Amino acid sequence: MRRVVAQGTFDILHPGHVHYLQEAKSMGDRLHVIVARENNVTHKPDPVVPAAQRVEMVEALEPVDHARLGHPSDIFVPIEEIDPDVIVLGHDQHHDAEAIETQLAERGVDCAVRRASGRSADEDELLSTGQIIDRILATRT
Known part of the structure; x- marks a missing residue:
């Protein structure tokens, strides 16, 4: 059984999230998703939706076999617990794949790190939480 891990904030779900998770699931048999806690989201505004x-x-998404909240202080704890064969990073996530591989090796976790492809937006399709929030603000103010 090939275990895959995907991770992210997943604030206001959109088709880009679905694309990422479908692609991650295609790399194995079971997809585990780690959802970031608010205090671990430091590279963008705090999530709107509660953890x-x-x-x-x-x-609830079809490709996902199990979702869990990330660890409050050590993002590698759930990865060690899952012991995945592959970690799939989103195409636009800020993570450095080589740095993650180094951390995993230091912790004795033997798995590959891959980066998912991006999804091209159709006309009027919103593929980021920021775009959705901007559209809401523009139409509701």
């Missing part, structure tokens, strides 16, 4: 709700929404 428990984001986990519930991600777990």
Whole structure:
């Protein structure tokens, strides 16, 4: 059984998230998704949707076998618990694949790190949470 891990904030789900998770699932048999806690999201504004709700929404998606909230202080703890064969990074995630591989090796986790492809947006399709929020603000103010 080939275990795959995907991770992210998943704030306001959109087709880009679905594309990422479908591609991640195609790399193995079971897809585990780690949903970031608010305090671990430091590279963009805080999530709008509460953590428990984001986990519930991600777990409801067809490609996902299990979703869980990330560790409060060490992002590698759930990865060690899952012991994946592959970690799939989103195409636009800020993570450095080589740095992750180094950390995994230091912790004795033997798995590949891959990067998912991006999805091209159709006309009027919103593929980022930021775009969705901007559209809401523009139409509701």
